[in-house]
Amino acid sequence: MTIPALPAVPRAAENSATALSKRDWIAGLEKGLSVIEGFDDANPRLTASQAGVRCGLTRTAARRYLLTLEHLGYVATDGKLFWLTPRVLRLGQSYLESARLPRIVQPFLQRVTAGTQESAYVSVMDGDEVVYIARNGTNRAMNTGYVLGSRVQAQVTAAGLMMLALRDADWLEHWLNTHDLRAYTSHTITSKERLRIELARIRPQGWAISEQQLELNYRGVAVPLRDRNGEILGALSVTMPMGNESSDDAATRVLSVLRETAQAMRHLI
Numbered sequence: 001m002t003i004p005a006l007p008a009v010p011r012a013a014e015n016s017a018t019a020l021s022k023r024d025w026i027a028g029l030e031k032g033l034s035v036i037e038g039f040d041d042a043n044p045r046l047t048a049s050q051a052g053v054r055c056g057l058t059r060t061a062a063r064r065y066l067l068t069l070e071h072l073g074y075v076a077t078d079g080k081l082f083w084l085t086p087r088v089l090r091l092g093q094s095y096l097e098s099a100r101l102p103r104i105v106q107p108f109l110q111r112v113t114a115g116t117q118e119s120a121y122v123s124v125m126d127g128d129e130v131v132y133i134a135r136n137g138t139n140r141a142m143n144t145g146y147v148l149g150s151r152v153q154a155q156v157t158a159a160g161l162m163m164l165a166l167r168d169a170d171w172l173e174h175w176l177n178t179h180d181l182r183a184y185t186s187h188t189i190t191s192k193e194r195l196r197i198e199l200a201r202i203r204p205q206g207w208a209i210s211e212q213q214l215e216l217n218y219r220g221v222a223v224p225l226r227d228r229n230g231e232i233l234g235a236l237s238v239t240m241p242m243g244n245e246s247s248d249d250a251a252t253r254v255l256s257v258l259r260e261t262a263q264a265m266r267h268l269i
Contacts, residue, residue, distance in 0.1 A: 031057060035065045036074065036088060045081040092149045095133075101233065102134045102148075104268055105225075108236075108261050109136035115257035116238050122225060123159040124234040126151070128179055130160040133234070155195060156184055156213040158220035159235035165202040166224060166232050172199065187212035207258070209251055217242050221251055223258045227269050236262045 038054040039046065046054070052062035066082045069075040073087045096102050105122045112120035119137030123130045129151045154160030164172060181190045189195050202208045211219040222237035238254050245253075 031055065031061070032065050032069065035062065035069065036084065036091075039084050045083045047081060051082065089149075096148055099133070101269060105134045105236075105265060106136065108265050109134055112236070112238060112257055112261050113137040115261075116240075116254045118238040118240045118254065121159065121237050121239065122234055123157075123163075123237065125154060125160070125163045128154055128175065130154050130157050130163070130235075152214065153182060153184075155181060156188055156210065157237075158208045158210040158222035159237040161199065161202055161210055162208040162222040162224055162235045162237075163232065165199040165208065184214050185212055185216055187216075189213065207251070207255060209247060211242065211247065219247070219250060221254050221258065223255070223262050225262055225269070226266055228267050233269060236265075 034055045035051055035057075038051050043050070043054070048063035048066055049059045051057070051066060052059045055062060057065070066075055066077070070077055070082070074085060075082050076085050077083075101122070101124075109120040109122065112118075113136045119135065121132050122134040123132045125131075130153075132148060132150045132152075135148060152160065154164055164175070167175070176192050176196065181192065181195065182188070183190050189198060207221065207223045209219060209221050218239060219242050220237050220239045222235045224232055225234045225236045227233055236258055238258065240250065240254075242250075
């Protein structure tokens with residue numbers, strides 16, 4: 001089995017707004033976090049050698065980090081393979097409990113659910129993924145129901161399309177040139193030219209719709225979530241089964257509630 005290497009630059013460093021002084025950089029912390037991020041759905045269990053390949057470490061170094069993480073309770077092992085434990089969820093839970101945005105938006109999501117009868121979400125971008133940080137409503141029968149902390153490739157969701165469309169043109173072009181567009185269903189946009197056209201349409205429109213790109217028979221509608229200064233913080237969206245409702249009818253039904261709610265949130269976030 002081929003184990004793909006992770007990017008050399010950690011996600012946090014890629015997104016950092018300011019450069020960090022070399023004397024303040026703790027390499028061990030960076031490497032320890034990269035080992036945790038080396039596990040995913042395709043690689044739920046790794047040997048020390050495989051973890052080293054994915055994180056750019058020697059087998060010996062990777063093993064030391066894995067054994068330290070085991071000692072701290074974040075990793076378990078059978079002596080050869082290593083895997084993450086539920087304790088890792090504490091890292092994400094700490095954000096959800098301490099960050100201001102997830103707590104502030106919750107009452108507004110209840111308003112959206114009451115006004116649309118659909119599941120409502122607030123999501124933000126992290127790298128090339130959408131992360132769901134607040135939700136209200138049921139997942140119904142959706143197999144890929146977004147629970148808090150769920151991460152999804154941005155281009156297959158309405159929220160992700162909305163946030164991508166509002167990015168700087170140079171950033172977006174670099175993103176398109178450096179990312180593969182994975183197909184989840186036969187409706188997933190995998191053509192970069194087609195995606196460029198779709199994002200160009202969404203930007204002036206001010207809202208996005210995504211249908212069956214991640215899961216068949218489901219659609220999402222999203223609007224941008226801005227702060228009082230007009231800066232984009234994330235997206236407010238709903239997800240719904242498609243049924244017999246047309247795209248236009250669905251958008252008409254939920255957009256006024258989404259827009260009004262997003263506007264009401266601006267002066268609080």
